[in-house]
Amino acid sequence: MPFQKERSAGFLANQMARLFAKGLQQRIRPLGLAPAQFMTLLALWDEDGLSQSELVRRLDVEQATMANTLARMERDGLIVRRSNPNDGRSQSVHLTRIAAALQGPATDAARAQNGAALANFSDDEKEQFLALMRRAIAAMHDE
Known part of the structure; x- marks a missing residue:
């Protein structure tokens, strides 16, 4: 049987992720943000002062990728790094006022993109779709 991309969860998830991104x-470009910066900001808006290694773990990205993202964010005035008082070998990452001010507009942009992606779903279908996505993600984390 030939490969049917329309029946491949991986193919469809990848295509959906690319279109969503x-x-x-x-939507976030006018705010001066790149997707990796937005993803990092989401984690820091939830809990400011995380270490780089904690951001890597929470966002499931490579250490080098996070290092580059944080360097750009520091250059752009979105974050500052401070010595971690509990561990002198690590630094904590803190939001600046600029980054704090972007929380509303950036999350509004993400909500708008979510709305566009799920516009043709009923409320029940949205909940079911999101629940199924969470289950698929959880299954892959358990591998």
């Missing part, structure tokens, strides 16, 4: 990028 493209739409989000267009």
